[in-house]
Amino acid sequence: MFHYTIVQDGQTVEELLRDKWRLGKKIVHELRMAKAITLEDGTPVLWKDPLKAGTIIKFEYDIPASSYVPTDYCDVDIRYEDEHCLIVSKPKGMSTHPNDEWDRDTCMNHVMSYIDDNGGHYAEHVHRLDQGTKGLLLIAKHPIAKSIFDRMIEEKSIIRTYAAEVQGNIRTDSGTINAPIGKDRHHNTRRVVSPTGQHAVTHYEVVKRFKSTCVVHLVLETGRTHQIRVHLAHLGHPIVGDTMYNARQTASGDYELHAIQLEFLHPFLNESIVVKDQ
Template sequence: MFTYTIYENGQTVEDLLRNKWRLGKKLVHELRMAKAVTIDGEPIMWKEPFDKGTKIEFNFEIPASNYIPTQTCDVIIRYEDEHCLIVSKPKGMATHPNEPTDNDTCMNHVMRHIVDNGGHYAEHVHRLDQGTNGLLLVAKHPIAKSIFDRMIEEKSIIRTYAAEVQGNIRTDNGTIRAAIGKDRHHNTRRVVAPNGQNAVTHYEVVNRYKGTCVVHVVLETGRTHQIRVHMAHIGHPIVGDTLYGARESAAGTYALHAIQLAFSHPFLNEDIVVKDM
């Protein structure tokens, strides 16, 4: 259960779900049939206008996620409320299981935290490559998952990354627009391809060193390996990213860090900015 405060005079439940949150028809129908929206435990009329400040309750069956909890939660939680949490995924840890035997991923650790606090649902909203560390947004109930998924698609969740790349990019900032597809000759690699998925990456140089520079990158789209592919495409692969043509680093890994998530919270009506520096 969670409580939502009406922020606009005259808003109805129908308007909130269909127009403001833009939930799918199936989910809206399920909430209606379950009489899930109440005030003081009593079902309410969906087309009844409410005064600003009215508190309405959502009570509905939340399915259990399938991630097996780890023994302890060993990921840092940077932000949490009743709708979502943002964790700092370590480098070298997968976001989610790919095989039934994968039980030490970020989502397994998140589920340990969820279970310890009386819950049973957690689903990631986006992904980070195993070699990328930093901020990952996780929904704590299906309504939040639906809304955050749409926000990702509409580019209203701003994801900022820091990457150290080989060479010094001539321009201080720029935008890379190049479609990305699978490499037919390599199972895991992606390539710039005319028939690939549209991909847009914005970058800004924040530090310059001898032989490398650090860029802050904002994703407009979220393709697999997007930053890695795009930076290599312009001749500046991420330091240590041997899959995309960089020299091997002393640490044997590449330098890509999801440093910030920013969005307008759909439930709390406030701007959220979380950093992982």
């Protein structure tokens, strides 16, 4: 169950669902059949009746349970929470989600432990981070939020900012890497820039320069597997320690890529959300 406050005077429930949130026909139909939307006191709402700004409507319907097996306790930090979403800080070395039924120590298993402890049973990640990447991950707490956030990711209205230290000094202070990414035929997990790959765009800005490396902030316009790692290597400046993409090995034997900020206009709260993970 969650609540929503009508912002636009005269808006109808149908306009909210179809025009503002642009929910799919299936979800809209399910909500209608379940009589899921009422006024705050439980009074039924006619979907085509205009509502006054400030009217609070209630959504109450059966939410399916997510399949992630909860860990004994949640070992990921919660950076932001409301009744629609969580933003967590995924540790380095932890997968976003299970890849098989025995994989039960992923970020989503830990998130499900937190959700379970707080009386919930649904959590689904909106995007993902590579196992070696740490930082902010957006989690939907109900299917309507998942549907809307998925669309926002596709429409590039959730701004994801990353930080990385790369080999060498990139000549320009800022730029855009627009290069399609596909699978490497010779390596099971590696990706390469390929003319037959998927459209991929990364924007970068150099924020600090050292003698033989520089620190860049990157904003993803698309979300392909290993996108930042592939694009920086393609530019000739792989992330320090990212040996999969031809960087020199570091003493730690690892690379540093950090999802440092998420920014979006919250579709339910109608306010700008900016969460940082420094």
